[in-house]
Amino acid sequence: MRTEEEATEAEIVLRAAAPEDAPAVAALVESAYRGESSRAGWTTEADLLDGRRTDAAAVLKIIEDPGSRVLLVERDGAPVACCxxxxxxxxxxxxxxxxxxxxxxxxxxxxxxxAAEHEARTRWGSREMHMHVISVRAELIAWYERRGYRPTGERVAFPYDNERFGVPRRSDLEFVVLSKPLLHSPEARPPAQAQAQPAT
Known part of the structure; x- marks a missing residue:
C-alpha cells in the first residue's frame, strides 16, 4: 500500500474549487506556510513571517472571481494541494x-x-505563466527554475504595511517575478490524470 509520502503524479486529479471549499482551502494554505505544522514540509515561511497567509473570505473572493480559478486536489475528501x-x-x-x-x-x-500550466493554456490561451516568490526563498526559486521558470529581473516590494500578507520577521523581504512561456505543443500536456476537472 502506498504511503502519503509516495504519492506520484499519476495519482493526481484536480477539480475547480467551489465556494463551499473556501474554508478547507484556507486551512490547507495555512498549514503549508505558517506555524509549526508547516515545518513538516520544505515550503514553510514560519521563519520569515508570522500571522496568517490567507483566510476563508479571501479564498472565497478568488473562487468567485470570473477571472480566476482555484484548482484543488483532494484525497479521502480532504484537500491535499491547491493553487x-x-x-x-x-x-x-x-x-x-x-x-x-x-x-x-x-x-x-x-x-x-x-496541470495549472495546461489549464491556463487551454482555458484562456495564456502565452506565459507569471508568479511572485519571496527573494530569500532560494530553494523554492531553484525548484521553479528546474521546471522552466526564469527570473524576469523585475522585483516587487513586500507589503510591509499590510498584515493581510503576514507579519514580517525580517526587513529585507521582497518578491522576485518568475516567468515561463506556455508552449502549445503535445509535449507540454500533463498526464490526463493531472488535468483539471470542472467543479461538481
Missing amino acids: QLERRDDAAYFGMFAVRPTLQGGGVGRAVLA
Missing part, C-alpha cells in the same frame, strides 16, 4: 500554491504545476 490561476491579458498568474506538508517532495506539487 490559484488568474487571467492577466495574454498571461496567467500562478499563486496560492500549497501542498500538505507531509506530501511535499513526492511529486504532487510538480503535477499540480503542470
Whole structure:
C-alpha cells in the first residue's frame, strides 16, 4: 500500500474549487506556510513571517472571481494541494500554491504545476505563466527554475504595511517575478490524470 509520502503524479486529479471549499482551502494554505505544522514540509515561511497567509473570505473572493480559478486536489475528501490561476491579458498568474506538508517532495506539487500550466493554456490561451516568490526563498526559486521558470529581473516590494500578507520577521523581504512561456505543443500536456476537472 502506498504511503502519503509516495504519492506520484499519476495519482493526481484536480477539480475547480467551489465556494463551499473556501474554508478547507484556507486551512490547507495555512498549514503549508505558517506555524509549526508547516515545518513538516520544505515550503514553510514560519521563519520569515508570522500571522496568517490567507483566510476563508479571501479564498472565497478568488473562487468567485470570473477571472480566476482555484484548482484543488483532494484525497479521502480532504484537500491535499491547491493553487490559484488568474487571467492577466495574454498571461496567467500562478499563486496560492500549497501542498500538505507531509506530501511535499513526492511529486504532487510538480503535477499540480503542470496541470495549472495546461489549464491556463487551454482555458484562456495564456502565452506565459507569471508568479511572485519571496527573494530569500532560494530553494523554492531553484525548484521553479528546474521546471522552466526564469527570473524576469523585475522585483516587487513586500507589503510591509499590510498584515493581510503576514507579519514580517525580517526587513529585507521582497518578491522576485518568475516567468515561463506556455508552449502549445503535445509535449507540454500533463498526464490526463493531472488535468483539471470542472467543479461538481
